[in-house]
Amino acid sequence: DVKVTQSSRYLVKRTGEKVFLECVQDMDHENMFWYRQDPGLGLRLIYFSYDVKMKEKGDIPEGYSVSREKKERFSLILESASTNQTSMYLCASGLAGGTTGELFFGEGSRLTVL
């Protein structure tokens, strides 16, 4: 089975802190994604990557950055956390090619910024 592992299930941070969310997948997928999920807004794409060292902005990249130094690992960075970044963050991975919508999600990281 595909496994997508997110490093932290629950985090509480202070405004202005730097936050790292780590995601590792074990199925050699080329594509990796970071979404945030908020009630009533659904899943919104923050950043994605189709290859190592490659990154693309999604719909809501402001306030976030990412790093993909290895194929299996995709990290989301909040340089200076703000209260409006309190959310559930979901990492996903998938194969390249035509089926780019067939994604496998991690368990999620619920971040609270105080």
Place this chain on the structure above:
Amino acid sequence: QKEVEQNSGPLSVPEGAIASLNCTYSDRGSQSFFWYRQYSGKSPELIMSIYSNGDKEDGRFTAQLNKASQYVSLLIRDSQPSDSATYLCAVTGSARQLTFGSGTQLTVLP
């Protein structure tokens, strides 16, 4: 206008009934269509994908796609309480990115 729209629900159906979940999308260049199921407190999981007009059946689930009407639906036959979840419609548009609807919450009543 949202790119992918779903009725937020909640939608309640009795056990054994057919649950019908609907989704419309705005990008006419969309190529691929997906239904994800998300149980409360869990992450989404893919349950159906459909790429061409018509119906696609998988067990109790049927996905229907009508590209001319920009409409995709999911039918769940013989609904079970274990089907109670939020169902997310997702569409891969012309930019290849996957866009999700906000989901429809389904409750199957025993």
